[in-house]
Amino acid sequence: MRKQKDEPIDMLQGTLDLLILRTLLFGPIHGHAIAKSIERTSQDVLRMDHGSLYPALQRLERRGLVSAKWGTSENNRRARFYRLTAAGRRVLVTETSKWECLSEAIARILNPNREEV
Amino acid sequence: MRWWDEMKYLVRKLNRKRADQELEEEIRTHLELETQEKIEVGLSPEEARYAAQRALGNTLLIQEQTREVWGWLWLEWLLKDIRYAIRGLFRSPVFTLVSVLSLALAVGVTTGIFGIFEAVFLNAVSARNVGQLRQIEPGDYAVSYRYYQYLSSANNPAILGLAAYTKSRFSFRSGDDLESVTGDIVSPNFFSVLGVTPSIGRGFSIDEQQPERQPQVVIVSHTFWKRKYGANPDILGKVINLNRESFTVVGVLPKDYRSIHGYGMAPDIYVPFSTQLVGDLYDPSLGTLQLIARVQDGVSISQLKLSLGTIVRGWRRLYPTDRRYSDKVEVYPLTGIERMRRDMVPLELTVFLALLILIAVMVLLIACANVAGLLVARGMNRTREIAIRLALGAARSRLIQQLLTESALLAFLGVCVGVIFYLAMATMVANLQIRASVPFELHLRLDRPLLYLCIGLVAITTLLSGLVPALQTSRDRWRLGSNQIGEETHQRAWFRRALVVGQFALAFVLLISATLFLRGLAKNSHADPGFDVQHLITAEVTLDKSSYSSIRAEQYFERAIVEIRGLPGVRSVSGVTVVPLGLERWAMSMEAGEHKVQRVYATRVTPGYFGTMKIPLLRGRDFQADDRANGAPVAIVNETVAKTYFNNNALDSLVYLPIPSNQPTFSPIKIIGVVRDSKYGSLGEEPMPAIYLPVSQQDRTLTLAVSTDSAPAGTLTAVRQLLASLDPRVPIKIELMQERLDGALLPSKIASLLLSGIGTLGLLLATIGIYGVMAYSVARRTAEIGIRMALGATKIQVLRLILKDATKLVCIGMVVGSMLALFVVQALAEALPAGMKVVDPLSFATVGGILAIVALMAAFVPAWKGSQLDPNIALRSE
Secondary structure, three states: OHHHOOOOEEOOOOHHHHHHHHHHOOOOEEHHHHHHHHHHHOOOOEEOOHHHHHHHHHHHHHOOOEEEEEEEOOOOOEEEEEEEOHHHHHHHHHHHHHHHHHHHHHHHHHOHHHOOO | OHHHHHHHHHHHOOOHHHHHHHHHHHHHHHHHHHHHHHHHHOOOHHHHHHHHHHHHOOHHHHHHHHHHHHOOHHHHHHHHHHHHHHHHHHHOHHHHHHHHHHHHHHHHHHHHHHHHHHHHHHOOOOOOOHHHEEEEEEOOOOEEHHHHHHHHHOOOOOEEEEEEEEEEEEEEEEOOEEEEEEEEEEOOOHHHHHOOOOOEEOOOOHHHHOOOOOOEEEEEOHHHHHHHHOOOHHHOOOEEEEOOEEEEEEEEOOOOOOOOOOOOEOOOEEEEOOHHHHOOOOOOOOEEEEEEEEEOOOOOHHHHHHHHHHHHHHHHHHOOOOOOOOOOEEEEEOOOHHHHHHOOOOHHHHHHHHHHHHHHHHHHHHHHHHHHHHHHHHHHHOHHHHHHHHHOOOOHHHHHHHHHHHHHHHHHHHHHHHHHHHHHHHHHHHOOOEOOOOOEOOOOOOOHHHHHHHHHHHHHHHHHHHHHHHHHHOOOHHHOOOOOOOOOOHHHHHHHHHHHHHHHHHHHHHHHHHHHHHHHHHHHHOOOOOOOOOOEEEEEEEOOOOOOOHHHHHHHHHHHHHHHHOOOOEEEEEEEOOOOOOOOOOEEEEEEOOEEEEEEEEEEEOOOHHHHHOOOEEEEOOOOHHHOOOOOOEEEEEHHHHHHHHOOOOOOOEEEEOOOOOOOOOEEEEEEEEEOOOOOOOOOOOOOOEEEEEOOOOOOEEEEEEEEOOOOHHHHHHHHHHHHHHOOOOOEEEEEHHHHHHHHHHHHHHHHHHHHHHHHHHHHHHHHHHHHHHHHHHHHOHHHHHHHHHOOOOHHHHHHHHHHHHHHHHHHHHHHHHHHHHHHHHHHHHHOOOOOOOOOHHHHHHHHHHHHHHHHHHHHHHHHHHHOOOHHHHHOOO
């Protein structure tokens, strides 16, 4: 269904981590929910490769940005719930501002006549 | 704390099975949830499952990627690098062999020198927890047995154990043979305070404390056991005869036992105190004992001094008449620099050791330069490989890490082989029989400090030999596919040239130092000692105080001299307390006129000594038998004293000496004669002031000098038998003067041997270095040579082209080396015979010549090969 829509965009390298952290801001959720949340929030514009989610989560866990705990999902399944750590929160803040700077700069370059905004 | 969390994470993931299961379960949940969702949207269960699987992608790939996150990436890299390095080293065995051997030789030299330094100086004593042991000198003097008992019973809480010992000499009889052996008379707790247990048998027990106890017991050294009993395990319980008394052997010391005296001195036997040996033990003023204490941890030297002070003052209250002991207490650690300072280790020995360490560093540098040169050359062969890897995105840091792993592996192998060399050397040194008045043994060990040194050496050689090559090799991003005819980048050529120059400079310094010592040795062995050496026998006789009163001792010596004089072939006999050029010295300060002389050699002699030694009497007269009885003390001085302090007018003048030594004042002594200078301390010394005094009644150790008409060896046995017949209990040590002299020359002989060995080694390493560099350079220039020959260059021209390069490097190396050498020899002058010219143009020229010839020979082989190239093949080499 997604694929029939007008050309979903591939995820940029390195942005996945940021999106995961952002998603976790609302409280601990499991992997599937993260994927769904990202897709839904971007209104299905971003194509989420579910497979890359798990290595990314492990990477974040290794860096101490998220912590994980086994729990029960909404339909009674054992699932691993990820939670944002204090370090993760700090990284999220700095990375978000970096990202905003970057996207603003790119936007400015691509649309120079809209500079007065 | 981030790394800590990461560590925790990694440790958790060490359990791969559990981690895999968890991941699998997580993915399964994901798939089920996704399928559920799809079903709710309206797909059939089967379609929904496929869709979920599609959205997730390749499960195996996910697991693979996740595992990568779990991994100890750097560790895996390291293991990979090591595997890679091992393969690489196997692929070029010659390179590996030369590098490892170079490093191993250098490491052998370094560890060997360190081992000697440690055995002789730093950790000279075998004991448990040496840091707790202290040498104690109350009243700045050796103490009596009674004093020792007094201190022991004081129960100072800072002291865990107090032991006493004194050096002595025993006559050991086996069959009909009498032999003088060295031994320590010790308190029974001696070995338990040291914390040493005999390797066979037991230590002394507490009930052996009674000095009158019978039977008497003895513990023997491992060497003595091997030498006298062929290491027979049945030694325990055997009765041996010492000073005509029976002693039961109760133990044998460990093989590598380093005695309390340090400096490699190794007494043969150890016996507990006994009245028979020490004489009147309870005379409070009679003292030769030295004290060691094991102190509580954390008690500083000053605290110990303070707590001992009160006890020492107590002794004065107990024996107010005993004036020998002042209230002063000196405390020293048993090992290390402090002890060296207290024992006044001669300067030349310290200089020599410093020199050895310097040499070790130089050899190590040469070896590192060798390996560095080889690594650079090897790196250039890998230019393409490296360039491709860089182009494919390899990080430079990863490449450097990999190259450094390779040199670390080389260094590790080198150090391992070097340690094998060291152990071989240790076995050799341990079996070395060094003739000296006290047996001398060196036990080189592979102990903790040495292991630390080895680890340090691995690190140092890795960095020294590997860093620059690694940096250079990994730089070549742009070189991919470039044509390589004769283009060596500038920095790299510069580095390799600098290596060759440095090696030759160091080899030059090494060889100059070695020749200097050889010249010193030659000078020494041809030096005239100033007395007759060829026809002399020395017999050291030690009488013990318990059986020889001073009158009986005097009678003994008078009789011995008369009877030996009666032997056939004997020209003259006399007695002397300190034999020149021996290990023992007696020096004191002197006042002569208005001069205060810091150090004058002194010895006591009997009348006729100068005749026996063939030392000419220049003015005045010899001692006479009644000089002693007549009261007014007299002395004979040597020419140097007469010339320096009395303007050649010494006769009947007075000198002032601090004798007898128990009085603080200097007493006047009349000069009755002047004799020609001779050598006293060492053959290399400058003329020294010396004074001769008549033998006193207190002298119980006297060396009889026997001068013979012909070769003295035949008379040796006759003298020995005669002395044994006078009193078989008396320990006697008979030697030829010539042998004594050889012994005196031994240290400088060993030093010269060591230095020339190391010098040759350095030369060998440097030669390998220049050969490698030249061979490589020719290989690099193959195409260039081909072009030159194609354009008409002759073989001779090619040869000259390559040799010119080598000559330039060797010349620069020699200039740098001679400048360095000028510097080093000035420092060496201290350890060399006096009056030797240290900067000798001839040795500089010789060493330079040898180096040049060796270097050019090493360069010639590759150059010749280069000139023999077929231009057709050479041109196609790239």
